């Protein structure tokens with residue numbers, strides 16, 4: 210763990226921690242846990258961190274976010290919880306730039322046209338790893354998002370602020386389950402002109418002449434229009450029952466006023482990642 214609570218209720222990171230100054234009482238930051246922790250000095254291989262000693266009460270409780278490796282969904286949920294809990298408690302912010310232009314077939318076509326003359330610096334395929342913070346400085350694919358949530362502890366993830374389309378947004382606001390995304394959109398809790406990530410299990414697929422719907426449930430669908438059919442090659446059985454992460458802009462569908470639903474427009478296979 211990279212952060213812990215001090216006796217006075219403030220958060221401290223292992224990098225900033227000075228025992229004489231801050232005291233030796235340290236506690237797990239998960240509210241379901243709060244067990245005592247010990248400090249481990251860093252060396253060339255490991256950065257300074259906090260951990261349980263395994264003795265007496267110093268063992269993470271069962272539902273604590275640090276008790277075991279979390280799945281993608283568990284990690285996303287825990288990070289959302291931490292971003293709420295740790296607000297205004299002195300947590301550090303880690304800024305990561307999100308730019309998924311490279312997955313957009315329209316953008317790629319345009320950039321190939323001008324590619325010979327000027328290389329576009331925003332066109333980043335993969336994440337770049339910055340050595341000192343450990344976390345990437347930028348994210349350029351859905352795979353990188355998945356890797357982030359599976360590769361870092363929830364306290365690090367909870368400190369991540371995403372820079373996207375000129376806005377700075379807590380990572381837990383950008384990645385939600387399809388139920389939460391639907392709710393957020395219809396309760397006006399989303400940013401305009403900002404793309405989102407949703408995760409969920411595909412329930413069924415409807416393929417019409419001009420449009421395909423990949424449905425999580427009756428109120429949330431991913432939508433592929435016919436001009437992008439050639440970029441979306443997954444068969445029904447590759448998707449149904451699968452847990453996926455999808456990326457795109459959220460759109461209200463009030464065709465049926467009694468049953469408002471939410472759509473996310475996607476353009477190719479690259480807008481999905483299997484979890």
Ligand SMILES: [Zn+2]
Pocket residue numbers: 237238239242243244268269270273274275276
């Ligand atoms: Zn704990």
